[in-house]
Amino acid sequence: MNHDLSRLPDIIGRYPRSPQSLIAVLQDIQRDYHFLPCEALKETAKALQVPLSKVFSVSTFYNAFSLYPRGERVIRICTGTTCHIRGAKLIQYQLEDKLSIKAGQTTPDLKFTLEVVNCVGACAMAPVVIVNGKYFGSVKVSDSKKLLRGSKDAR
């Protein structure tokens, strides 16, 4: 797959050209492209003078990075302890069923990505689901359809 790499020099240029900048650069690439294209990893390695193996190691170690394209709408289900005991698994099953994918996957039409995340620190409103950065609290099993539409009336 070819990606528009013209934005890369700008992203890499934001940080000092040193191995220390590796995670920050990868985060910005991830934010911009919603994943880390292979070509971008190679460019980053070259620009920061880091072995490509280390770039690969870092990009597979941290949860924030994805080596595969993600969907337009990223649904993250919090599975922190509080969300777990308040039924996050149920929400996960419902969404997996509705989208016919498992957590960690993206629908073939690249519309949705379903992810689980280990606690987002909104425990008081458990269970919590985040759709493209927007928080939804006290989610119920019956809310799954609304979540897919990206709208859930606040309580």
Added chain:
Amino acid sequence: MVHLTLNGKIVQAREGEVLLSVIRREGISIPATCHHESVEAFGACRLCTVEITKKEWNGWKDYVTSCLYPVQNDLIVDTHSPAVVELRRTLIDLQLARCPNSPEIRQMAEEYGITTTSYEERPDGDNCILCGLCTRICDRMGFAAISTVGRGYGRRVAPPLDEPPPDCVGCLACALNCPTKVIPYVDKGTTRVIWTKQFELMTCTGCGRTTITRDFAKSLGESRQISLQYFEKCDDCHRRELSQTMTRIVSWQREEKP
């Protein structure tokens, strides 16, 4: 000099030395699968864990990896306390569950009286025990062609992007130092394949045997400032050539003498 008690005996050690080197010098055998003299200690396999205490600790004990722990005066070290032996046995049992088919691990397990693991075997696992020697030695060689990938139970060793590694020169340092011989490579004619990357093996102009890969020679040439020509002969032929030269010199000297 530092004085410490090792298994009941007072021994001497150099300042800054780690426990493992003292233990080995005293002829005590403990396993350490992630340890290698040429790279920094890592502390991943945990097999070299020993029990330490001091008089003033009032009976409190600690468990430390001897490959990393610096010697200290008055330290009391036990390499085979019941808890340490139990830990070592458990660790080997866990490794056997991870690599049930590895002859090296099986043999080590047998020494501890384990024939089959008491844990659940890893489904379709390979023989990699994740000691990290391959990646660390590759780093030390200055190539850093391979690395660990992912984390946790799914951690593995791989070339970047699972493609032929661009920085690999085919030196085999990873494969030859692997304690469970899990990194495959094939030498066939004048080609070598490792990590799915193909290399040209150089041929000795003296005897026609294959030597190192051209990429490795180039890299050694650059980093150590050795002429590429040097690598066109194998070690044996270099040695033979040298001895022939020496013979010639000696014979000249003899001719000159009378």
Added chain:
Amino acid sequence: MRVESPRHLAELQQAFHAREIGFAKKLHICCGPGCLASGAADIVSKFKALLKKRHLTDFSLEAIKETGCHGLCEQGPLVVIEPDGIFYTKVKPKHVETIIDSTLERNEVISELLYREPHSQRCVEHYRDIDFYARQHRIALRHLGRISQYDIRDYLAQGGYSALAKALTTMTPDQIVSEVTTSGLRGRGGAGFPTGRKWATCRNAEEQPHYVICNGDEGDPGAFMDRAIMEGDPHSVLEGMIICAFAVGSAQGYIYVREEYPLAVQNLQLAIDQASDYGLLGDNILGSDFSFSIKISRGGGAFVCGESSALMKSVAGDVGEPRAKYVRSVLKGLFDRPTVLNNVETFANVPVIINQGGERFAELGMKKSTGTKAFSLVGKVRNTGLIEVPMGTTLRQIIYDIGGGILNDRPFKAVQTGGPSGGCLPESKLDLPVDFNTLTEAGSMMGSGGMIVVDDRTCVVDLAKYFLAFLLDESCGKCTPCREGLYQLHRLATKISDGEATEPDLDKMEQLSHMVIIGSLCGLGKSGPNPFLSTVQYFRDEYLAHIREKRCPAGVCRALIRYDVIAEKCDGCLACISACAVHAITGKKGQVHAIDQELCDKCGACHAVCTRHAIEVT
């Protein structure tokens, strides 16, 4: 504007304070994590839009303040009208206009938006009279909900940065270290190491340069105190760090923030920029010859990076793999240089200690655990949210007096503290005074302050399995006991919850747990088996029920339960049928539904959606 001297700072503080009391009314809209999750952003924009149009006579638009977490998240979104402290709960966009009309314009209190005490159902008008707040003692959380999270002027109006001025002009670095030592402050990140001693070691370390790092990688699931502080009161963290840097002789600091906290990164960066503009960060702070700057280092989403050596590798751009700390990180830390690493809450306490003196701080709490501690009180408790109490407050006081007891009056079962490194304490431990030592002795630990209350509908086997799965996912995988041991422990826990385990399996888990504890490289592995060990210590019967009777008493473990429709209660509303993912429920509208046990996968969705409690778990 640059503040050139402590005197200049005092003038500014006074001016901003005067501006604050100049507002006839202020609108404090909580934008903490909980309130945002229940829609606070919409409330803010609606207030702004309407008030812009309305031009109220004695109300300035600048008096709309987006504050940090007020704490009582369960009741959010919260809107407080100051200076009276009128406290509105569960505010929806439709209420905004009414609040403007009644309270802002006519000084009338809207009773239906007021908080009701859970037991007496009494309406409470003012913030300060609510039991939840009245029983707390806030130091680290002192400004949360009281100042705008975006505006340094609000922090200065509260006397902010005077501790820094005091430290820079009237104290020597040694005096600062000794003041912190006197306070008895211990690291709030979990281990409880004495902060003063850490600072002293770093100060005396010969190697240069020295670094100061703030650990904002609040990874414990169920804890969000640090998130709330970083977002709601970022300057208190910065001020604490700058004082620390002056004390230990550092010119460069880092704040390591979790990837999951984008708002914390945003607010901290804003605070750093504002503080730099005011000359409170950067070169020649407050006109002195001391210079210090702070960079934010965003984490990549790895729990293990809360461990100090892993965190420092991550700041350096590497994978977060811990190393053996036989040489402590305070001597050999970031880039192998001496480094002070404290967490967010610890730094937030520092300005108060400098201002009021270490002795006064040490008077609070217990002898060996001084001061207060912030907790996130969550789970099956009525008042979920953020609290701060003196050390030594009992679990019962926290859960019942502040937390209002268990949700829906179900029986209390356990409280989980310390996250994946901690444990579960049963009812018999409720009168335990909470401090670093007592919790550890009881088989749990303080951790960073997550306190998760569970009732009889939570299965401890499932909970232990949950934590093992969490750690398995988050282990870096470097050392054998953690990587392989936690995997095997999780397999064995799964066997128990599937009803396939035998009693020797339980013994095997306990033996393996002890080996993982003594064998692992870092704290993650060394404490990983704690949730299992503490539950088996206090709830062995529940484990045995799974093993001997193949029964899950809490009705959670899927292999051991069944769902049935209670015919008398079912009104045939079809809700469960549409919720069932495997189409195991049949029935027509208005007729009693039935569950096909062959098809049912025991997910519990039917039980969750049924409003008539017509589905039972056995």
